[in-house]
Amino acid sequence: MQQIFNFVIRNKTFLLFLLLFSIALALTIQSHSYHRSKFINSANFLTGGVYGTMNSVDQYFNLKTENNTLAEENKRLREQLLNLNVQTDSTFIDSTNTKGKYKVTIADVYKNSYALPNNILTIDKGKNDSIKEDFGVITSNGIIGIIDNTSNNYATVLSILNAKSRINAKLKTSNHIGSLTWDSKSPNFVQLEDVSQYAPVKIGDTIETGGQSSIFPKGIGIGSISSFESDISGDTYTIQVKLFNDMTNLGTIYILENLNRPEIINLENSSNE
Amino acid sequence: MNSVLGINAIRFIVLLLVQVVICNQINLFGYINPYIYIIFIFLFPIRDERLVLLLSSFILGMLVDLFSDSGGVHAAAAVSLAYARPVLLKSSFGMLYEHQSIKFSTTDIGSLITYLTLGTLIHHLILFSLEIFNISNILLVLKKTLFSSIFTIILSVLIIILFSRNKK
The missing domain is CATH 2.40.10.340 (Rod shape-determining protein MreC, domain 1)
Structure with a gap:
């Protein structure tokens, strides 16, 4: 028992370092999964x-x-307001709806x-x-x-x-969907992955939200296609999307x-x- | 003793605020930020208890993490730097450290820069490896470490020289 105490006292700096470093490491790893960074976040x-x-x-x-x-x-x-075609004139609208x-x-x-x-x-x-x-x-x-x-x-x-972010998105011209990810290289470009090979991808076309995630409504602008390439397997496109927003x-x-x-x-x- | 404690407490708060309010927003060339809060760890009194240094660097790192939503990367890097500090002091100041008689305001600039460079490199390497957390992006880690270190070292040397009271 005495020896254990002696050991702890002799190595107290190293043990404290180890303890603090593992706490920090645990928090780092935790923060890499979605919705887990409960303790250390700037909403306080x-x-x-x-x-x-x-x-x-x-x-x-x-x-x-x-x-x-x-x-x-x-x-x-x-x-939009001036060009809106009011089509609901003759339709009866239930006031509760x-x-x-x-x-x-x-x-x-x-x-x-x-x-x-x-x-x-x-x-x-x-x-x-x-x-x-x-x-x-x-x-x-x-x-x-x-x-x-x-x-x-x-x-x-x-x-x-x-x-960590994956957002459902689609081409404006067709209904081909993909998921929006970021390769952490430039704040002006994100990547749209897993777009079907049959999609009519053209440089300059608009990418918008797909409306399948129940978070965003359909048709909110994201960016325009700046370049695209086929995956190694050749089944899907990976599209470079230039964001409409200046994220900076x-x-x-x-x-x-x-x-x-x-x-x-x-x-x-x-x-x- | 009391004044030493006071100076360090003020340094802690000021460096933390400068870090989160100014330095985290610089983003030179898109991604280069200096991390000057580590000056606190560099200038911590040498004769004081090492456990206190470890704990206070952990808290400092944690606070920076809190402000920048980065999990625990700054805490981990700051604690490692604090733990490695005696080795750095010995290798850059040599005999002076053995005799426990370093005064950062009077040491020659060469040893001071060696000390800051070694410490900053260790801190930034750990910081960016944990932040990017991906072996396949090792080149990005090294690139960020290099450029941010240069920025941090220049700023730290300037700040230390500016604020050290020279009684010549």
Whole structure:
């Protein structure tokens, strides 16, 4: 017994080092799986406060670009509104059925990150604004990512610039789907994988969300095709997608809540059983 | 003793804030960031207990991780650097370290740069290997280590020289 104590006391530095290093390593490995980074994430009171102060200063420098983006969006929405063919005139609409499918919340990006292999954003809305995990996050240009962790006033967003992120996407011209991943090389390009060989892929075509994931609605823009190549097996294409969003410059974002999502999840779970 | 504790506590907080508010946002050429918070570990008093250094570097690393959502990569790298520090001190300062009489403000600049370079390389190598966590991307790890180290070393040397009180 005495010898064990002596051993511990003699090697106390090494043992402490080993202990701390394994804790850090465990947290690192844990953070590599989706929805597991519960303890160490920037959706908390301390980091939210610091990033909030930073953001309130930083906002002023981006006011001009922010205004331009909003004006652009207004223009696009107005065009859509004017060109809208109202087809529901003669149809009878049940007044109980007019609830929208998506609820939209506005939030500010407190911390943006795009240089790491696994990028996570922090935003200024959380549980108190009824934001929950697996809500979709977009800007007026295209998608940003999915809500990962939430605290009372803040939430973290798993960016599409994250090795863990896989988002369902499709070609605008056809219904061929693929999954959107990131090879952590450039913040302007993501990869669309597993697109069927029969898909009519053309450089410059638009990629949009597929609407199969119950997180994003169908048809939100992602980017345009900049190049593509066949896989080694020759069955599928891997497409380089240039993002519409400038991921390095994000200000105001929209959070989408699919009000039908619980129902869809329920249905899928009961079918799986 | 009390003033030493105070100086280190202030250094801890200031370096942490500078790191997360300024240095994490630089992204030179898209991905190069300096990690200057390790200056705290470099300048920690030599005669103090090593256990305290290990614990405080762990907490510092953990806080940086908290701010940058990176799991535990900074904590792991900072603890390793803190553990390796005596070896680095011995190899760069030699006899001075044996006699426990190093004053970072008065040592010659050559040994100081050796010390910082070795430490920064160790820290960054562990940091980026854990961050990328993929053997097949070893070249990316080395590239990031090299460029970020250069940035960190230059900044650290400048900061240490600027803020060391020279009583000549």
